[in-house]
Amino acid sequence: MKKTLIAMALAALAGLAGATDLTDDGTLKLTGFYNLTGARVLSGKAQGSGTPWDYMQWKCPCTVQNWEYAAVYERSEGWQFNQESSVGFQLKKEFSPTLSATAQVLVRAHNPGHGLTPTLDWAYLTWQPSADSAWTFQAGQFRIPLYYYSDYLYIGYAYPWVRPAPDVYGWPIYAYQGANASYRTQLGQSDWAATFHMWAGGYTQHNDTYDTQIYYATPTHESWKSMVGGYVSANNGIFDVRAMLMHYKDSTWQDSPAGKVFFVEDQSTRIAGLSANVDYKNWLVKSELDRYEQVDAGKGLNNVYKYALVAVGYQYEAWTPMYTFSRYTTINEPIEARNTQYLSLRWDFRKNTALKVQYDVSKDKSHYSYPFFGDSRLLSVSLQGLF
């Protein structure tokens, strides 16, 4: 933790300098971002009772704010800065105006089983037929561009909240190894620009944190194979709309002395997302509707998650206050569901640096027979920036 804080302090200092050219010709660049996030659970209850309870390894009242790395804040811990704080470094080498290689690593204060070992979030080659081509082709490892904020969950400076609504951004696999193609175009003589993006690949994560720590308490592995996805987005500077669809084959299993025990094996699964945002004069509106479907009547599978988010904000000079509502629910009993309301304030007090404060009130609507994460009120602060 100490080392992380030092790294972040260095990053913040580097923020004064901006992107760093590592070679004289400017073809090797180091850039990055950081999130120094602290939060405190103010109160919480489960199934109508405020009596403290345990869920998995956590002492509750508590709240999960990041599903991928199981960042959970516990009331008994007071202020915690060691759950979501992170610093990311991106190194990009341009071999020519049309060919480049990029790697992005993140050091996370909380990365179960890996300490402060950096994770490789992105590593890819980019090629374009010509410098100004509408086409871009990439191969390597990427974050999956599922929902609107999925591929930049950790670039805090790029969005108004301390973190995008955790109700909407929870699943086991966030990356893929494979290839993608993009086509970008201006729509006729209008001020609308559109992007068409397709990707294909797969990813396997052994002992993944989401399954193992949040749901099964036993080392659990998950693999998303034969991923094929695409999105279309259009933007005219005021409106920004996006539609996404991805299909893949899901396997989730545990090891036993007798071999692999599968919960699902090569199960056809579909994820879809729609989002619409408005940025008009000082007003900001953000909305999305997303859906995860793993349905197979023959096997009795009806795993459907429905997610939604709506937010209204107003930018006044360096201040951006925002109200947000989010929810998710499954449809099969016992239902897992949650609603959350957020009040957030972003203050762009210095170049490339924002300070955010956020107050969340979250209601657990799950029908589990045992107390799950429960209701919670959470206060968060975060210093987020770029360098």
Add this chain to the structure above:
Amino acid sequence: MDLQLLFTRRRLALLLAATLGGATLTARAELAIIVNPQNPATRMFPSQAAQFFLGGSVQFTPVEQPENSPLRAEFCKKVLEKSPAQVEAIWSKIVFTAKGKPPKEYKSSAEVKKAVADNVNAIGYIEKSAVDDTVKVVAIVP
């Protein structure tokens, strides 16, 4: 810009202008959005031009003024209609999610003009008074 308006609305600006040798007056100059003379585009709405500087479209290659230039601040406000922090936020999303690279920055309007004159696909902006026949104006922003 007529001086009376400046005098009544921007007395402080005039004072600064006098002190800084006209730097503030330059900041309020009309902007010309320029492309290469061989570019078939003849005119453009500022909101269309904004797309190139916000990563929305890659049809033209944006060429930027230096980071702290008053002209860039004017362009940000009048054409991009965003705060500098919002523009940085938009580019941080693009840069860290494999979606592109930010516009190359040049040191002065003279360099921006030269970069546009040298690249048939480039788009930039300079003071209207700096325009010459090496570039083509597609929009004037008062």
